[in-house]
Amino acid sequence: MMIQPSTALKTLVLASLVLPPFSAGAQATRTGTPVPAPAAHAPAPAPAPAPAPAPATVNAPAPTAASTPAPAGASVTGVTGTRPWHEQEYRLGPGDKLRIEVYKQDQLSQSLQVRPDGKITLPLVGDVRAAGQTPGELREALASSLKEYVTNPVVTVIVQEVTSAQIHVIGEVAHPGTQVMQGPLNVLQALAEAGGLKEFADRGGIHILRKTSKGTQSLPFNYKDALKGHADAIDLQPGDTVVVP
Numbered sequence: 001m002m003i004q005p006s007t008a009l010k011t012l013v014l015a016s017l018v019l020p021p022f023s024a025g026a027q028a029t030r031t032g033t034p035v036p037a038p039a040a041h042a043p044a045p046a047p048a049p050a051p052a053p054a055p056a057t058v059n060a061p062a063p064t065a066a067s068t069p070a071p072a073g074a075s076v077t078g079v080t081g082t083r084p085w086h087e088q089e090y091r092l093g094p095g096d097k098l099r100i101e102v103y104k105q106d107q108l109s110q111s112l113q114v115r116p117d118g119k120i121t122l123p124l125v126g127d128v129r130a131a132g133q134t135p136g137e138l139r140e141a142l143a144s145s146l147k148e149y150v151t152n153p154v155v156t157v158i159v160q161e162v163t164s165a166q167i168h169v170i171g172e173v174a175h176p177g178t179q180v181m182q183g184p185l186n187v188l189q190a191l192a193e194a195g196g197l198k199e200f201a202d203r204g205g206i207h208i209l210r211k212t213s214k215g216t217q218s219l220p221f222n223y224k225d226a227l228k229g230h231a232d233a234i235d236l237q238p239g240d241t242v243v244v245p
Contacts, residue, residue, distance in 0.1 A: 092130045093164025103154035169194040171244035172201035186233035202245040209241040
C-alpha cells in the first residue's frame with residue numbers, strides 16, 4: 001500500500017513529540033566521543049599587595065623666640081628687659097630707702113638706705129650688695145647670711161621710697177635736670193616736667209640716649225607727631241637721657 005506524503009509528515013511529527021532528545025551523555029555513549037567537561041572558572045588572581053607607605057616626614061619644630069636671634073639693628077627698649085620699666089620687677093639702686101624686718105629679731109629689724117656704692121649694712125651680716133637686686137633676691141640673700149646666727153630666719157624687704165629710678169632731661173628746656181620716676185613716664189611727660197621746650201628748641205632733633213648691653217643707643221623722637229597722637233610718646237627707662245638740641 002502506498003503511503004501518502006501527508007501521512008508520512010504526520011508520522012514524523014508524532015515521533016518527534018514522543019521520543020526525548022538525546023542528552024549529551026547519551027550522544028557521547030552512542031558516538032564514543034568524550035564530551036569535554038565544562039571549563040571550571042579559574043580563581044581570580046590575588047590582588048597585588050598594596051605598596052608600602054612612604055616613611056613619614058618629621059617636620060622640624062619651628063624655632064622659638066628664645067632660639068631665634070634678634071635681627072640686626074633691633075631696638076632694645078630698656079637696660080633690664082624688653083618690657084616697659086613699670087612692667088618689670090623693680091631692681092634696687094643707690095638712694096632707695098628700705099625697711100628690713102627679721103621675724104622675732106628686733107635688733108636686726110631696721111630702716112636702711114642703699115648707699116652710693118650699692119650696699120647696705122645689717123648687724124651680724126655686715127655689708128650686703130643691694131643695688132641691682134630685686135627685693136625678693138635681697139631677701140633670700142639676707143636670710144641665707146643670717147642662718148649662721150638665727151634658726152630659720154624669716155626676712156621681709158619693704159621698699160619705702162624709690163629714688164634710684166632717674167632720668168635726665170638736658171638741652172633747650174626751661175628746667176633741665178634729673179627727674180625721679182615714681183611710675184610710668186614718657187618723653188612728653190618728662191618734657192612737661194622740665195617746664196617745656198624753649199623758643200628756639202629743635203623740635204625735630206629730640207632724641208633719647210639709652211644704655212643697653214651693646215652700648216648707648218640713640219632713639220629719635222618725633223615731637224610734633226607725638227603731640228597729635230600720631231606717634232608713640234616712648235616710655236622712658238631708668239637711666240635714659242632726653243636730649244633737646
